[in-house]
Amino acid sequence: MIRKHMHALLVILLFVAVTGCTAAKIKGTSAYFDAVKDDPVRLRIFLTDMPKGGDIHNHLSGMIYAEDFLKMAAAKGMCLDTANGYTVSDGPCKEGRVTAEKALRDTxxxxxxxxAWSTREDRRDSFMWGHDQFFATFFRFGAAGxxxxxxxxxxxxxxxxxxxQYLELMLSIFPNDLWSLSGAAAQAVADGDLAVAYADLEKAGLFDAAHMDEGRTLLADAELRRDQLLGSGPGSEVRMRFxxxxxxxxxxxxxxxxxxYSFALAAEEPRMVGVNLVAPEDDPVSMQDYKLHMDMLDFLYRLYRSDPAKQALAENVNISLHAGELTMGMVKPEGLTDHIRLAIEKGHAQRIGHGIDxxxxxxxxxxxxxxxxxxxxxxxxxTSNDVILRVSGNRHPLKLYMSEGVPFALGSDDMGVARTDMTTEYLRAVLDQGLGYDDLKASARNSLEYSFMPGDSLWADYGAxxxxxxxxxxETEECTAFLNVNEKAAVQWKLEQEFKVFERRW
Ligand SMILES: [Zn+2]
Structure with missing residues (x-):
């Protein structure tokens, strides 16, 4: 009998030791974090709840899961080409294709x-599988978006x-006839005369009211529909810029x-806050034209600062660039030596995406x-660097950037394609990179401080x-008045309040 009681007591003690100590008895957020940092399961619970500020490297089409693209395809009567990466196209379905509708209930x-539309089926025993599969998905599901x-x-x-709390989403907003209009500038671009090329685009009407309205309307309609779908429910408080x-x-x-066109739209449209360049950086065209693209950015950057009609709007156009998303073997060694520098010195990048090389x-x-x-x-x-470039662990340069004092912000890149979420990025930062709670908190704060959200910062001295x-x-009257007219500060203020609530738990 006594033995039986002893056994029960032991079980209870053991239970308290395992669950109680990590859940309630550890005082302080950092101490709790340290207690769970090697336990991916408890760590995920902690990190899901942790306020993360912004996700400022996030592609809208890459963020959406394949399930949602399939739903959109079915709703529009689209078709899947099963022999060709399940590539989606408009209906009615030609021979050899099936309706997207059918896929909804066919396992x-x-x-x-x-x-086919993600990297779920991990086949990275081949060096380029992750890279090729990743970039191929966008062509397969693209039309469904x-x-x-x-x-x-x-x-x-x-x-x-x-x-x-904040999403800075990359997307493509262009007039329908951009491709044909761009032809007006083909010769001048080939001749290397960007001023003439710009004038040719202007003459062709790329920046006229109708084309600018087309871009603005696309964004406004999308936001209106988003707001109708969300109502005042979950997600309605998340701020967005593009x-x-x-x-x-x-x-x-x-x-x-x-x-x-992106410069013109960002200059005039408050929802659009910046410009970026995407697609595989190792692609032969990307590699050959890289410097030319930086020259184009340099030309536009200067144009907006020298043309009196544009000067007042120049600050509305922010630049973040994918640069150095490359690694040894992918391109010739020489190709790894100058993309980040060119993005900064020629491309005027205010932020760098990836910077792996x-x-x-x-x-x-x-x-x-x-x-x-x-x-x-x-x-x-x-995650993206691991899947596409197979760079992770101590081969990833995050620690180098951190130790050299470069501000960093974790981003999800393409969570739908990689089938992850933002919490996974925080989780990896701990498990794969050894980051501590203070580092994660710095990332969350950086993602707002270095965001392109309009308005002044909450911080008089960000470092201190x-x-x-x-x-x-x-939150005095004076403070509220400031926050009301400075969106960035308002979101930063909210993050600080959320940190207080989060950290009070321990
Ligand atoms: Zn990206």
Whole structure:
């Protein structure tokens, strides 16, 4: 009998030891974090709840899961080409294709589509599988992404689920006839005369009211539909801004037209806050045209600062660039030596996306110093780098950027394609990179401080974490008045309040 009681007592003690100590008895957030940091299961619970600020490296089409693309395809009566990567196209379905509708309730079709539209079926025993599969997915599901409002609503709901307060989403907003209009600039771009090329685009009407309205209306309609879908429910409080991206694998005059239009749209449309360049950086076209693309950015950057009609709007156009998303073997060694520097010095990048090949750059420490001194943040996407470049663990340069004082912000890149979420990026930062709670908190704060959200910062001295005098004494009338007209500060204020609530638990 006594033995039986002893046994029960032992079980209870053991239970308390395992569950109680980590859940309630450890005082302080950092101490609790340290207690669970090697336990991926408890760590995920902690990190899901942790306020994360913004996700500022996030492609809208890559964020949406294949399941949602399939739903959009079915709703529009679209078709799947099962013999060709389940590529989606408009109905009615030609011979050899099946309706997307059918895939919704057919397990084999469903799984085939999801595997073809993501990197779920991990086959990285081949060096380039992750890279090729990753980039191929966008062509397969692309046409299904017709309902931008639905996509924005899904993005907002996902952000809300994991305590992300702000999304800076990359997408493509261009007039329907951009491709044909860009032809006007083909000769001048080929001749290397960008001023003439710009004038040709202007003459062709790319920047006229109708074309600018087309872009603005696309965004406004998408937001309206998002808001209708969300109502006042989960996700409705997530703030959003957009970054337009040109596609670096297209012919040079098309890229120039895309960049020029993106500048014009960001200058005039408050929802659009910046410009980026996307598509595989190792692609032969991307590699050959890389410097030309930076020259285009340099031309537009200067144009907006020298043309009196544009000067007042120049600050509305922010630049973040995918640069150095490359690794040894993918391109010739020489190709690894200057993309990050060119993005900063020629492309005027205020933030760098990936920057994986930093250790191959010429004068890497000088470049890191420039980034630190100019406050050029590095956007870190750990899952994406592992899947596409197979760079992880101590081969990833995150620790180098951190130790050289370059501000960093974790981003999800393409959670739908990689079938992850933002919490996974935080989880990897701990498990794969050994980051501590304070590092994660710095990332969350950086993702707002270095975001392109309009308005002044909450911080008078960001390094010292001194808030502006108006909000020194808490949420006074003076502080509220400041937050009402400075969106960035308002979201930062909200993050700080959420940290207080989160940290009070321990
Ligand atoms: Zn990206």
């Amino acid at each position: 084999a079709l469903w799984n085939g589509t999801i595997n 017709w309902d931008k409002g639905y996509m924005l609503a899904e993005a907002a709901k996902q952000a809300n689920r994991e305590n992300v 970054v337009n991206h040109a596609i670096r694998t297209l012919p040079p005059h098309v890229v120039f037209a895309m960049l020029s 930093i250790s191959y750059e010429k004068d890497p420490y000088g470049l890191l110093r420039t980034m630190r001194e100019k406050g050029i943040a590095i956007e870190i996407q750990l 974490k001194t808030v502006i005098p108006q909000c020194d004494a808490g």
